[in-house]
Amino acid sequence: MTSIVALDLETTGLDPQKDTILEIGAVRFNGHRIEDEFSMLVNPRRPIPAFISQLTHITDDMVRNAPRLNDVLPELDAFVGDAPIVGHNVRFDLSFLQREGLFYNNDSLDTYELAAVLLPTASRYNLGALAQSMGIMPGDAHRALADARMTQALLLRLYDKAMELPLELVAELVRLGEPLDWGANWVFQHVLRARAQQPISARRAAGSGLEGPLFEGGEDLLAAPLSPNDTLTKLNVDEVAALLEYGGPFARYFPGYEQRSQQVEMLRGVTEALSEGYHLMVEAGTGTGKSFAYLTPAALWAVQNNTRVVISTNTINLQEQLIKKDIPDLRAALGIDLRAVVLKGRGNYLCPRKLSLLRQRGPENADELRVLAKVLVWLGEGGTGDRGEINLNGPAERDIWARLSAEDEGCKMEVCIKRTGGNCPFYRVRQAAQAAHLLVVNHALLLADVATGSLVLPEYDFLIVDEAHHLESAITGALSFKISQGDFDRMLRELGGSSSGLLGRYLTLIHAVAPPSEIAAQTQIVSRATDLAYRLDNLTRNFFYSVDQFLADQREGRPVGIYAHQERILPATRSQPAWTEVEMAWDVTQETIKLLLNLLENINQTIGDMADQISDELEDLQGNLGNLYRRMNEAETNLSALVLKPESDRIYWAEINPNGNRLSLQVAPLMVGPMMEKYLWHQKSSMILTSATLTTNGEFDYLRSRLNADEANELTVGSPFDYETSALVYVANDIPEPSDVNGHQRAVESGIIRMAKATGGRMLVLFTSYAQLKRTAQVITGPLAEAGIEVYEQGDGASANTLLENFREATSAVLLGTRSFWEGVDIPGEALSALVIVKLPFDVPSDPIIAARSETFDDPFHEYSLPEAILRFRQGFGRLIRTQSDRGVVAILDRRVISKPYGRMFLESLPECTVRSGSIADLPRAAAQWLNK
Numbered sequence: 001m002t003s004i005v006a007l008d009l010e011t012t013g014l015d016p017q018k019d020t021i022l023e024i025g026a027v028r029f030n031g032h033r034i035e036d037e038f039s040m041l042v043n044p045r046r047p048i049p050a051f052i053s054q055l056t057h058i059t060d061d062m063v064r065n066a067p068r069l070n071d072v073l074p075e076l077d078a079f080v081g082d083a084p085i086v087g088h089n090v091r092f093d094l095s096f097l098q099r100e101g102l103f104y105n106n107d108s109l110d111t112y113e114l115a116a117v118l119l120p121t122a123s124r125y126n127l128g129a130l131a132q133s134m135g136i137m138p139g140d141a142h143r144a145l146a147d148a149r150m151t152q153a154l155l156l157r158l159y160d161k162a163m164e165l166p167l168e169l170v171a172e173l174v175r176l177g178e179p180l181d182w183g184a185n186w187v188f189q190h191v192l193r194a195r196a197q198q199p200i201s202a203r204r205a206a207g208s209g210l211e212g213p214l215f216e217g218g219e220d221l222l223a224a225p226l227s228p229n230d231t232l233t234k235l236n237v238d239e240v241a242a243l244l245e246y247g248g249p250f251a252r253y254f255p256g257y258e259q260r261s262q263q264v265e266m267l268r269g270v271t272e273a274l275s276e277g278y279h280l281m282v283e284a285g286t287g288t289g290k291s292f293a294y295l296t297p298a299a300l301w302a303v304q305n306n307t308r309v310v311i312s313t314n315t316i317n318l319q320e321q322l323i324k325k326d327i328p329d330l331r332a333a334l335g336i337d338l339r340a341v342v343l344k345g346r347g348n349y350l351c352p353r354k355l356s357l358l359r360q361r362g363p364e365n366a367d368e369l370r371v372l373a374k375v376l377v378w379l380g381e382g383g384t385g386d387r388g389e390i391n392l393n394g395p396a397e398r399d400i401w402a403r404l405s406a407e408d409e410g411c412k413m414e415v416c417i418k419r420t421g422g423n424c425p426f427y428r429v430r431q432a433a434q435a436a437h438l439l440v441v442n443h444a445l446l447l448a449d450v451a452t453g454s455l456v457l458p459e460y461d462f463l464i465v466d467e468a469h470h471l472e473s474a475i476t477g478a479l480s481f482k483i484s485q486g487d488f489d490r491m492l493r494e495l496g497g498s499s500s501g502l503l504g505r506y507l508t509l510i511h512a513v514a515p516p517s518e519i520a521a522q523t524q525i526v527s528r529a530t531d532l533a534y535r536l537d538n539l540t541r542n543f544f545y546s547v548d549q550f551l552a553d554q555r556e557g558r559p560v561g562i563y564a565h566q567e568r569i570l571p572a573t574r575s576q577p578a579w580t581e582v583e584m585a586w587d588v589t590q591e592t593i594k595l596l597l598n599l600l601e602n603i604n605q606t607i608g609d610m611a612d613q614i615s616d617e618l619e620d621l622q623g624n625l626g627n628l629y630r631r632m633n634e635a636e637t638n639l640s641a642l643v644l645k646p647e648s649d650r651i652y653w654a655e656i657n658p659n660g661n662r663l664s665l666q667v668a669p670l671m672v673g674p675m676m677e678k679y680l681w682h683q684k685s686s687m688i689l690t691s692a693t694l695t696t697n698g699e700f701d702y703l704r705s706r707l708n709a710d711e712a713n714e715l716t717v718g719s720p721f722d723y724e725t726s727a728l729v730y731v732a733n734d735i736p737e738p739s740d741v742n743g744h745q746r747a748v749e750s751g752i753i754r755m756a757k758a759t760g761g762r763m764l765v766l767f768t769s770y771a772q773l774k775r776t777a778q779v780i781t782g783p784l785a786e787a788g789i790e791v792y793e794q795g796d797g798a799s800a801n802t803l804l805e806n807f808r809e810a811t812s813a814v815l816l817g818t819r820s821f822w823e824g825v826d827i828p829g830e831a832l833s834a835l836v837i838v839k840l841p842f843d844v845p846s847d848p849i850i851a852a853r854s855e856t857f858d859d860p861f862h863e864y865s866l867p868e869a870i871l872r873f874r875q876g877f878g879r880l881i882r883t884q885s886d887r888g889v890v891a892i893l894d895r896r897v898i899s900k901p902y903g904r905m906f907l908e909s910l911p912e913c914t915v916r917s918g919s920i921a922d923l924p925r926a927a928a929q930w931l932n933k
Contacts, residue, residue: 012048117377118158123801283691294688307461347407730917759889808827
């Protein structure tokens with residue numbers, strides 16, 4: 001290597017045109033040898049925003065006597081000279097310095113770009129997380145010199161990793177990167193030069209082959225599809241239940257096996273439902289072992305009858321547990337020939353033909369090159385073609401993956417095998433699914449299959465839905481629509497024009513296959529499409545601006561605030577005079593979209609007419625144009641309904657995100673029960689819903705009404721845990737009610753600090769509001785740090801899994817979480833000994849979906865809001881006691897559970913615990929005494 005300078009800035013904000021530099025840190029190095037360092041605070045000549053001070057710990061006092069930027073820059077310029085500059089997201093740092101006239105001609109290296117390629121499966125790509133994952137000692141977080149040192153160390157680690165890549169791949173990345181301004185080019189060029197003396201095998205024609213084991217073979221397509229027996233043989237309930245007895249196969253297979261009567265009861269219920277062909281809802285308390293209670297009869301039923309049982313989950317974690325642990329254990333314990341597979345939507349699988357074509361034509365921009373390089377490295381390391389294995393960071397990367405995926409409905413397995421010599425990952429898993437006894441899917445795919453008329457999943461008659469309390473929200477999400485100006489921008493960039501994007505590629509490709517007259521005709525069509533796309537770009541901006549102005553009028557000048565501003569689009573909305581401007585803007589926009597769609601249809605038809613001479617690239621282009629047509633048509637249909645012709649069973653609203661003031665327009669279904677009834681309850685022989693929380697106040701009535709589950713039997717199975725001796729529920733009876741915002745907040749902060757000190761941390765605090773979480777974190781972090789207790793907060797940049805891992809490993813910590821942490825958190829043992837519920841988890845009544853559905857009830861609070869809150873409350877409570885030996889305290893800092901008539905329903909929904917009511921001042925002592933028993 002040559003001398004390089006690692007550079008990092010701390011700034012007053014993210015906009016180089018408005019914000020300024022607070023601190024500069026730089027490290028000049030050559031390989032592992034540090035040549036010099038530069039560190040300087042800068043007087044920004046303005047107050048430092050509070051959140052920046054909190055992030056960097058740089059205060060106004062620290063910079064008051066620091067030199068001004070103009071006095072620092074000459075020294076920095078001399079320090080850097082003409083050396084290459086490396087940074088993490090280096091363009092951000094350079095944008096501030098280039099505004100001052102520095103470093104326009106220096107080579108730049110970006111460790112983010114390198115890490116995104118060389119570490120395709122990393123969970124996060126921020127500097128601290130990457131340094132931690134690569135064993136680099138962290139310095140002071142968000143201080144310039146410490147971050148520059150970390151960047152230098154990270155570059156060296158990544159350089160070493162790049163040196164281990166196959167030489168052919170390095171050469172390909174250098175060749176593809178030459179025409180592009182890409183922050184990883186410099187490193188790959190130097191790696192190639194460093195390895196120039198190594199022999200390189202003859203490079204195959206670009207795109208003719210693929211890296212990694214995924215695409216090897218192509219002949220063996222696994223077992224033959226299942227063919228169900230003509231007559232289904234019922235299971236013997238007693239024989240199946242006997243498998244769980246002491247001395248049975250489970251007891252012999254699992255060390256320390258414990259028979260649970262609740263698990264046996266649930267297994268019997270599931271076995272009967274499958275054999276007798278009826279529907280069943282099963283609530284099974286924590287610790288029941290419900291996975292084996294439904295997997296065992298499902299597996300035996302499927303194998304005995306050569307049929308298929310679909311198992312649907314809400315979370316990836318449960319899918320992974322089922323397919324990687326529970327089902328293999330079941331197969332081994334019972335010694336049966338059981339085939340099982342996880343099936344995801346088409347867009348989750350890489351298309352080898354599309355990957356080959358992208359390598360052949362070369363990426364058009366740095367984003368495309370990053371994703372291509374990431375995928376090639378991933379495949380070379382044994383990637384399976386499932387996008388869940390890699391980190392696609394941001395909408396641009398996800399859009400590029402979509403163009404590389406098997407999302408195109410016209411994609412055929414035969415084409416992939418013929419033209420790439422390898423199996424398509426999607427069709428390989430589809431073939432495996434046809435032969436599988438157990439097919440594991442998520443709720444979204446289950447509902448996508450329903451919505452498309454059963455075109456997604458193989459035929460099935462038996463369905464088990466785990467995490468069934470999520471079914472309504474999952475269906476709602478699967479059938480919802482959302483679009484922003486950014487989405488239109490991406491579609492139009494993808495479409496391009498006469499010399500770019502899909503239209504530009506189309507003109508280039510037809511020159512090789514079409515006669516001159518057809519080329520001339522298509523050139524005219526592309527020219528018209530280009531004009532329409534340019535016009536549509538302006539019209540959509542004007543349309544979204546008109547909606548934005550309408551919303552501003554509705555707010556009467558009030559700012560958006562820290563929350564997303566949501567405004568339902570109701571009949572009354574459309575009758576307002578100001579809405580006329582929105583309608584007029586949409587009229588011309590809609591007309592242009594329809595004209596453009598007609599031209600795209602014409603182009604696709606032209607490609608179809610050339611079937612006998614169509615090339616691989618034209619076929620790929622046709623698929624991409626088809627997908628773009630579908631998305632644009634979906635936008636036109638939904639926006640027309642939102643603006644002009646609403647459907648009575650849909651909810652329409654506009655939303656402004658305060659982060660960047662981004663406007664989106666959204667549509668969701670009003671009710672999902674009728675769809676469930678028509679396509680699942682009435683179509684399937686047996687459908688079983690299960691969860692730890694299906695009842696409210698001991699009844700299934702609420703969920704039954706939401707899902708139209710009138711025909712389903714019901715079964716409640718308690719938990720084997722002794723909650724009375726393991727769990728203390730402490731209700732603070734003197735805390736101000738949440739309606740007293742400031743009083744309640746002060747009491748929450750004080751109570752959490754004192755309780756955390758009494759319990760030594762080991763505490764999860766559940767909030768219903770992210771804003772309240774942030775306010776609380778700001779107050780409690782300092783006092784708890786002085787006591788040696790770390791505070792982890794949701795939303796500070798770390799993923800939920802990373803937060804949970806850090807919390808588990810910490811000796812003394814408090815974890816603050818909002819909605820997603822009310823369930824799915826599984827931390828057994830002393831690592832989680834205290835749970836704080838700050839408020840009862842009622843939905844925000846102004847949320848458009850909540851508000852619209854509330855209107856369908858005579859008594860929306862008691863019939864809708866209250867049952868929803870109880871279900872979530874029960875989920876939150878379930879985070880604490882995860883095993884038979886767990887012991888813990890649940891503190892409820894919302895006295896409405898004792899002050900309001902409905903409050904008792906929350907407490908009565910819990911298992912038989914030890915419940916105490918007392919002052920918040922006595923809470924720490926009571927918690928410590930309980931845990932130390």
